[in-house]
Amino acid sequence: MTRLKIAAAVLAGAALAFTAGNLAGRKDGQVAASAPAPVQAAAAQEAPAPSVPDAWLTSAWPAYKTAFVRNGRVLDDVNRVSHSEGQGYGMLIATLADDREAFDEIWAWTRRELFIRNDGLAAWRWEERASPHVTDANNATDGDILIAWALAEAAERWKSADYAQDARQIVSAVARKTLARWQRGTVILPAATGFGAGDQSDGPVVNLSYWVFPAFDRLARTAPDVPWAELRASGLLLAQAARFSLVRLPPDWLSLAGTEPKPAQGFPARFGYNAIRIPLYLAWASRGDAEPLRPFAGLWNEARSLGPFEIDLTTGEAVSTMEGAGYRAVAALVSCALDGQPMPASLRTVPIQTYYSTTLHILALAATQQGYAQCLSRPS
Amino acid sequence: MPIKTLLIALLSATALTLPASAQDAWTGLSAGRPVGTTSVSVPGQAGLAGRVDEATLRALAARNDIAGVAAEIRKLRNENPNWTPPQDLFESTPDPAEEQRLWALFGQGKLDEIPSVIALIQAARPQWRPSADFSAKFAASKSRREIVAASEAGNAVQVVALASAQPGILVCGEMDVLWRVGEALVKTRASDKAFELYSYILSRCTDTKERTATVEKAATLLAPDQAEKLLTIGLQAKDASSFEAVRRNVLRSRIARAIDGGPAVAAADLAAFEASALQARQAEDVMLAGWLHYSRKEMPAAVTNFEAAMGMVTSPKAIEGFILSHRAMGNIDVAERLAYDRRAVDPAIARLYIEIMATDLTRSPRVDIDPNRIARLEPVVMDGRSAVGAQALGWYLYNGSRFADAMRWFKQSLDWEPMEANALGYALTANRLKDAATFRAALASYGPQFPAVAALKRIETVSRPRGSAPAAPADNASNALSRQALEHFKAGQYEAALAALDKRRQARPEDRGLSIVRAWALYQSGQYVKAKALFEDLDSKQSTRDTQYGKFYASRQLLPPQFGSN
Known part of the structure; x- marks a missing residue:
């Protein structure tokens, strides 16, 4: 079942009064906790020199473009829509692949088609057959953050102040419109409207996979006035606290009505396609302390070909296997970060599968290459 | 039965002659939790779920x-x-x-x-x-660490108390801890309990290497008859053949202990040991027997052994033993000749040669020495940069009223290493030469360091009554250095201890006790490679608990993660 279809099913049953149903199509995440290192430390670092794309990416990227990019629009083939998240991922991978032409094309489409709100955030969903194409004008905060991250990467790679300026405008809107105070820290709301304390009975409701930790590190250099350190800290805290059932994993959606996070009532209590990104982002920005990843160590039992699963966190029961090499690549990244396990050979090249799996696969390999290159040099 | 149950039983059985605190600690053991009887309830296997296997x-x-x-x-x-x-x-x-x-x-x-x-x-x-x-x-790991620390610090009472508080650690898998506890029991005068601990290891633990090592360790700690009993247990076990070699080691360590002043070794045992060592051409054992004879002042027998050893191997220690034995018998000529002839074999032999000569040169009253003997000594002193040799020559010349020549040697000796003896000689000689400036300078330089030199303030530049300088200063100086070294070592100032030992060794050969202090100081200051080499050397001459432990720990510190520390 796809992410959007699950969301639709939930909506049908729960009859929420606003656009949260649409937003449920996004992924959410948790972060395990350790003492947050100050973001200033990252801000003080020299920006790493842009790297030349590796062989796996130089072959994956053209295939990715062919499969999922149409005149600057990134296609979520399973859900048959485009969205701000996909645009952000597309832009980000284009910078990794050093493909400025594609980057500009995707960014131009994004700006033209999605940045139609008057607050500096992107409308999140776009459908080709609908008119107007934007079928939900609410934003999706992870999409905004991903787009800003890609712009910040592009600004450094191609020495463009314009991209940096665009990135700053977006994160400034994010800071203005989507941050909220929770009793234990500053948190990211999934959208500008619909998730606050007054919007849902158990609000505020958050999605931990919207804490894009590696983006925080990069954006701290571009827009240091945003409280990235606080966001990093709250994300790590939530990751530590939000662990449910025998598998002790976070659900896609969390209620922060109390001091302890709980699975949000309006959504399935499920570790799913949102939350699978949490370990990806954690590993990508682990800064040498992989411990927060520990809860995700057993997502995939390679020997028995089990998982990664969507897991019902009321029972701990496997709901369905996440089909796609990208999910296994995320799990392999976790094993690499925690225990130095080499990336399995079969996952070192990227087959074109679904938009989401393929995207996560590329990102997992990029994170491995940037932070754990030894897992790619050693034989698996 | 886990080892701790036995210990509980054996420890609580009888009143011991332990110091009160240690005894409390042991009796505390008997109040420990019963072992192996904890019932474990398995949740989730009752009721409805009874049919569901959740294992x-x-x-x-x-x-x-x-x-x-x-x-x-x-x-x-x-x-x-x-x-x-x-x-x-x-x-x-x-x-x-x-x-x-x-x-x-x-x-x-x-x-x-x-x-x-x-x-x-x-x-x-x-x-x-x-x-x-x-x-x-x-908990076990923490206890282990604490026990090791207490044991390293020599706090046997604490070792016993800790083991009592955590009897769970007394298992075959923790052999090092068991050995330390055994040693602590011996030190707290509970040798019988230690004996039972060792017997228990022999009856329950299966690793042959550890079993044989247990007997070897016990032999360094327990009375000979107890060690023999343990050996007998080993010789009756399935791995009896491995204990045949131990038999010899046990005797070896008994001999080593006897040399250190421990219980005497029966003449028959020594004779058997000697005979088999000679037959097997085991030079180290032949020498070991030689040192035992030497310590018993049975010099002819010692000479025989060292001579035999010299025939088997080129070992400075065999030569040294031979020389020392002859010297102790009064055969100074033989000792001196051999020491001179073999001076190139090892710096220790050269030092021994110089020492023999120095004794003669500083004899009181002075005796004339054949100039040829002095002529061949001088280059050895120079080559070896021997402060002791140089000051002895100084005193010989001083006592012969050849002050200008004496001055040269005292100065040379001081250049190599200031000691009370050479500073004193230097100042006195300056006085005799009526060189007031040098005399005052010597007092200013060396007075603060050496009380004997400071005491010269009272003498005037008038001629002293004729008489020889004391032959003792060299000994005093090195004794002071020994004391310094030990004090530094006790205070944990290992580098300083080493420095004092180094100084002292330039003056006099280092005895075994000081060498062991040196080895531990090397170990404590992280110089594991050197510590290991020295422990091995000491252990090869005479295997004792210190040398065995030292070898063991120094080797462990030599494992790759620590290797760079030297």
Whole structure:
């Protein structure tokens, strides 16, 4: 079942009064906790020199473009829509692949088609057959953050102040419109409207996979006035606290009505396609302390070909296997970060599968290459 | 039966002649928890769930195999539609992720950090407890560390007390701890308990190397008859053949202890040892027997042994033994001739030659010495940069009223190493030469350091009554250095101890006791390679507890992670 279809099913049953149903199509995440290192430390670092794309990416990227990019629009083939998240991922991978032409094309489409709100955030969903194409004008905060991250990467790679300026405008809107105070820290709301304390009975409701930790590190250099350190800290805290059932994993959606996070009532209590990104982002920005990843160590039992699963966190029961090499690549990244396990050979090249799996696969390999290159040099 | 139950039994059986604190500690053992009788209730196996086998699930959960757990729950629910994982399963199963973090710290030896991490986890989850397995291993590891520390610090009472508080650590898998506890028992005058501990190891623990080493260690600590009893137990066991070699080692360590002033070795045992060593051409053993004779002042027998050893191997120690034995018999000529002839074999022989000559040169009253003997001594002194030799020549010349020549040697000696003897000679000679400036300068330079020199303030530049200078200063100086070295060592100032030992060794050969201090000081200051070499050398001459332990620890510190430390 796809992410959007699950969301639709939930909506049908729960009859929420606003656009949260649409937003449920996004992924959410948790972060395990350790003492947050100050973001200033990252801000003080020299920006790493842009790297030349590796062989796996130089072959994956053209295939990715062919499969999922149409005149600057990134296609979520399973859900048959485009969205701000996909645009952000597309832009980000284009910078990794050093493909400025594609980057500009995707960014131009994004700006033209999605940045139609008057607050500096992107409308999140776009459908080709609908008119107007934007079928939900609410934003999706992870999409905004991903787009800003890609712009910040592009600004450094191609020495463009314009991209940096665009990135700053977006994160400034994010800071203005989507941050909220929770009793234990500053948190990211999934959208500008619909998730606050007054919007849902158990609000505020958050999605931990919207804490894009590696983006925080990069954006701290571009827009240091945003409280990235606080966001990093709250994300790590939530990751530590939000662990449910025998598998002790976070659900896609969390209620922060109390001091302890709980699975949000309006959504399935499920570790799913949102939350699978949490370990990806954690590993990508682990800064040498992989411990927060520990809860995700057993997502995939390679020997028995089990998982990664969507897991019902009321029972701990496997709901369905996440089909796609990208999910296994995320799990392999976790094993690499925690225990130095080499990336399995079969996952070192990227087959074109679904938009989401393929995207996560590329990102997992990029994170491995940037932070754990030894897992790619050693034989698996 | 686990080893601790036996210990509880044996420790509580009789009143011991332990110091009160140690005895309390031991009797505390008998009040320990009963062993191996803890009943374990397995939650989730009663009631409705009685039909559902949750064992696999628990095992998967304990391994943090999320995919396996999720799949197993799905399988169990398919097979038992009414079953849901009981809440207590969620609650009672330790979080493997959190536990893994503890294991990681444990594996890195960061035991000190574990309590704070546990507190951190519990702050977030008050109900959380580490698994019984982890708790037990952590407690054992902590005890081990504490016992090792107490044992290293020589606090035997504390070792015994700690072992009593954590009897769970007294198992075959903790042989090092067992050995330390055994040694602590001996030191707290509970040799019988130590004997039973060793017997227990022999009857329960299966590693042959550890079993034989146990007997060898025991032999260095226990009375000979107890050591023999342990050996007999070993010789009756399945791995008896391995104990044949131990038999010899046991005797070896008994001889070594006898040399150090320990219980005497029966003449028959020594004779048998000697005979077999000679027959097997075991030079080290022949020498060991030689040193025992030497310590008993049976010099002809000592000479015979060292001579035999010299015929087997080129060993400076054999030569040294031969020379020392002859010297002790009064055969100074023989000793001096051999020391001179073999001076190139080892610096120690050259030093011994110089020492023999120095004794003669500083004899009181002075005796004339054949100028040829002095002529051949001088280059050896120069080559060896021997402060002792140079000052002895100075005194000989001084006592012969050849002050200008004496001055040259005293100055040379001081250049190499200031000692009371050469500073004193230098100042006195300046006085005799009526060189007031040099005299005052000598007092100013060396007075603060050497009281004997400071005392010269009272003499005037008038001619002293004729008489020889004391022959003792060299000894005094080196004795002072020995004391300094020991004080530094006791105070944990290992580098300073080494410096004092180095100074002293330039003056006089280092005896075994000081060499052992040197070896531990090297070890303590992280110079494991040197420590290991010295312990091996000492152990090869005479294997004692110190040399064996020293070898063991120095070798462990030589493992790759620490290798760079030297």
